[in-house]
Amino acid sequence: MSAPERIPPRGVTTAELLTEGELTVRGRIREASNAVLLCDVSYAGREAACVYKPVAGEQPLWDFPDGTLAQREVAAYEVSEATGWGLVPPTVLRDGPYGEGMCQLWIESPDGDEGDGGGGALLALVDAEEPGDGWKAVGLAEVGEGRTALLVHADDERLRRLAVLDAVINNADRKGGHLLPAAGGRLYGIDHGVTFNTENKLRTLLWGWAGEKLTPEAVETLERLREALEGALGARLGELITQAELDATRARVAALLASGRHPEPSGEWPAIPWPPV
Template sequence: MNAPSPHHLMPTDEDGEQLRLPVIRDAPVADVLEVLQEGDISILGRMPYSSNATFLVRIDHATTPTAAIYKPERGERPLWDFPSGLYRREIAAFELSEALGWHVIPPTVERDGPLGVGSVQLFIDADFTEHYFTLVAEDRHHGDLRRICAFDFIANNTDRKSGHCLASRWGPIYGIDQGLCFASDFKLRTVIWDFGGEPFDEELCTAIGSAADPPADLARWLRPDELSALAERAEWLADFGRFPDDDGGRRWPWPLV
């Protein structure tokens, strides 16, 4: 599966050449958040094949420009099983990842942008022909991928496609598109099952156990029942002590990439 993910095709210029965008690379998270929160936003274009309105934007802050992904609430399609405000779950995912010390979700903030309130997330400059199914073939990526796998179980991610795992050009792998996370009913859907049955190492198990007491800041983005369910999943996973398997073969998203 070497085809690029259609969710992350880069826009091109008038000559059909891929746009080269400014991106903050490997900077302290606090500095990135300041740029995302305070910089001036200009829309460069709409990302293709996205279910909801998703825009590539440029953010200019002092002498530090960067590309970012902007998802306004007004561009969301109504869903029967998730309330409006999916962008809030994108922010909750980032904050949970930071609280766990895993740093597998790009810095994400709430902004009142050109099309109203929504999430603004650091754009991950990556080789978009790479995705989970190609990355997992290399052992050097397994640390990040294990953390994303555990994160998705705790966050109850219902849509972890292969193309939602991006290997940044500065090294780490990030998970993107977390709008369909944190439901109180367990409905995990993911392509990451290669680690099923493997025991957690001590560091991973300790971090998972800490999520049984969710960060207080998550209450700004999630409902009380969703926070309680998150805590229960984390406690169960820490007690289980290893990566779950999908014995029934039903917990896969579609399309896979």
């Protein structure tokens, strides 16, 4: 199911539209394991398409017993905004037709875009032992009939930033289907309900930089993030996740800065989500 992205004109901010607007449910995205509703939201004569995920439609998770998926989705957006990278679509927590839930601006891929964001495919399976130029290896994947192929992702600045964000929020489910190219060469990540755990649960398709030095930009961003977590960002996250999860987030930022490198798989948790897309 698709819907046009209708950004509100100047005068009503996206946050106001999503928070104060009237939600009209258009349908359900049935591929999702939890309730995900495609809606129109309108406010002061402006409207947009959005996704509404009510807390009432969430399935309980034994390893994420605290808080809600909706709260963690909003927390991921707040961290993304604090980085200045804008990697998560505008996301708010609000009441809706089925109670409190997460409301996120719908992102439509550019016309004619087959998932490459105008800059080449982001993920691929190749019949090779090493990735080609412009690609980073993730690992071998079974492709049927006893055959394997090398899973690779693009050596793309946007993905590298997203890999850093995922390390900070401890994303346990970065699948290929959660990458949304958008107009103007933008790239968004979505579905951040299983994040911020106090235990190391990082599972991602973006392992291509594992062990490599962080870029100077990433280091500078993490320094700002560390400061923000002691101020307004920390206070905001304290409304959405537990104190232990907030402390763990601070510790992950500090660890990234101390090592100066992208994290590597711990071996204590499956490194790649399943299914990968």
